[in-house]
Amino acid sequence: MSAPLQTEMQDAAPSPRFGLWLLAGGFGLLLAAGLLLWWREGDRLFTDGLIAALLACF
Numbered sequence: 475m476s477a478p479l480q481t482e483m484q485d486a487a488p489s490p491r492f493g494l495w496l497l498a499g500g501f502g503l504l505l506a507a508g509l510l511l512w513w514r515e516g517d518r519l520f521t522d523g524l525i526a527a528l529l530a531c532f
Contacts, residue, residue: 512520 508520511523515523
């Protein structure tokens with residue numbers, strides 16, 4: 475008689491690289507949105523909006 479092999483299913487923890495990929499993706503999306511705004515609205519309106527957004531944060 476042989477004992478049946480038991481395999482344990484362990485929950486795979488997300489790797490630290492997943493968090494880095496999420497951060498990089500978020501940064502990339504913000505950069506793309508900024509470039510699109512700059513392209514569509516021009517640099518003056520973009521700069522004025524950026525300054526207003528920064529002032530609103532503080």
